[in-house]
Amino acid sequence: MPRAYVVKTVDKSGQPIPGIFAELQAGQARIGWSYRDDLDLRLIQDRIQQGQPLNQAQTEAKRCLGFLTRVDLNDYLLYPHQPNRGEFYVVQVTGDYDYSTAANSLNGDFRSFRPCSLLTLNPVDMYDQIVPAQLRYRLGLQGRFYEPSDSGPFFTFLDALPQAGHIQDDSNQASLQRIRNDLRERLPDALHREFSRADLSRRFCPDLFERMGYSFVVQEGPAEAGSDIVVTLGSPLLPDSVEIRIGVQVFAAEGTVEEPFLQDKLNQLLQGWDNNSLDYGVLLTTGLCSEEAKEALYRHNENNPNRLVRLIDGNDLADLFLQYF
Numbered sequence: 001m002p003r004a005y006v007v008k009t010v011d012k013s014g015q016p017i018p019g020i021f022a023e024l025q026a027g028q029a030r031i032g033w034s035y036r037d038d039l040d041l042r043l044i045q046d047r048i049q050q051g052q053p054l055n056q057a058q059t060e061a062k063r064c065l066g067f068l069t070r071v072d073l074n075d076y077l078l079y080p081h082q083p084n085r086g087e088f089y090v091v092q093v094t095g096d097y098d099y100s101t102a103a104n105s106l107n108g109d110f111r112s113f114r115p116c117s118l119l120t121l122n123p124v125d126m127y128d129q130i131v132p133a134q135l136r137y138r139l140g141l142q143g144r145f146y147e148p149s150d151s152g153p154f155f156t157f158l159d160a161l162p163q164a165g166h167i168q169d170d171s172n173q174a175s176l177q178r179i180r181n182d183l184r185e186r187l188p189d190a191l192h193r194e195f196s197r198a199d200l201s202r203r204f205c206p207d208l209f210e211r212m213g214y215s216f217v218v219q220e221g222p223a224e225a226g227s228d229i230v231v232t233l234g235s236p237l238l239p240d241s242v243e244i245r246i247g248v249q250v251f252a253a254e255g256t257v258e259e260p261f262l263q264d265k266l267n268q269l270l271q272g273w274d275n276n277s278l279d280y281g282v283l284l285t286t287g288l289c290s291e292e293a294k295e296a297l298y299r300h301n302e303n304n305p306n307r308l309v310r311l312i313d314g315n316d317l318a319d320l321f322l323q324y325f
C-alpha cells in the first residue's frame with residue numbers, strides 16, 4: 001500500500017520558498033538541504049554504510065535521507081504552505097531519486113528530487129471541509145521530512161479530494177475560509193501586541209489551557225525554575241495517582257526567533273526539569289522560529305529522548321487561537 005510523507009519547503013520565517021510549486025508542476029518533487037555536490041543523499045548513504053564520518057553539512061542533510069531510502073514509487077508527498085501559507089499540494093512519486101546539477105538547482109539548493117505527478121491541480125486550503133483535523137495537525141509538525149504516524153486521515157482526505165473547494169453558492173464557507181486565512185497571518189503580531197512580556201504567561205496561556213481542558217499551575221516569576229506554567233495530564237489508562245507533567249516556558253517575541261535565543265529558552269527549561277519533575281517540555285512563543293532554531297530543537301529531541309520538548313511558535317499559537325477562542 002502506498003505511504004504518505006510530508007516535505008517542508010519554507011524559509012526561516014515559515015514563508016513558502018518561491019519556485020517549489022513551479023517545480024511540482026514540471027514533475028519534480030524537490031527537497032532542501034542539497035546545495036552542494038557532497039549532499040547527494042546517495043553519497044551520504046554510501047558513507048554511512050561504509051562507516052565513514054559525515055561532515056557537518058552532511059549530518060544535517062541526513063535528516064532528509066528517508067527521501068531516498070523510504071519513499072517508493074506511487075507513494076505520496078505532501079507539500080504544506082505551497083504555493084501560499086495555509087495551502088498545500090499533493091504529488092505522487094513516479095520515478096527514482098536523482099540529484100540535479102548546480103545549474104538546475106532552485107536558488108542554489110533543492111537539488112535532491114524525485115519525478116512526480118500532481119494530484120491536486122489547485123492548492124487545497126488546510127481548512128477546507130475535506131481536510132481532517134488530524135491531517136491538518138500533522139502538516140504543521142516540525143521537521144523538513146517525516147511520515148505522519150497515522151496515514152488514515154490522509155487517505156480519508158484523498159478519497160474526498162474530488163469535493164475539494166466544492167462549496168454551495170448559498171454558503172458562507174468560502175468567505176469564512178478567507179477570513180480565517182487572513183486572521184491566521186495577523187494573529188502572531190496581534191497576540192504579541194495584546195499579551196506582551198508576562199501577560200502571555202499570566203493572562204493568555206491560562207485562558208487557553210483552561211479552554212483546552214487542562215489542569216495547570218502558573219508559577220511565572222523568580223521561583224519558576226524554568227517553567228512559567230506546569231500542565232498536568234491524567235488518564236484512566238494510567239495507574240492511580242500517576243500524572244504526566246509538562247513544563248511550559250513562555251516568551252513573547254516579535255518577528256523571527258533565531259537559534260541562540262531559542263537555545264537560551266530551552267536551557268532555562270532544562271535547568272529546572274528535575275525541580276519541576278517534568279515528563280515533557282514546551283517552548284511557547286508569539287514569534288516565528290527560524291529553520292535553524294527548529295533544527296536545534298530537533299537535534300535536542302533526537303539526542304535527549306527522555307527530555308522531549310515541543311515547540312509552539314506564533315503560527316501554531318494562531319491555529320490554537322482559531323480553534324479554541
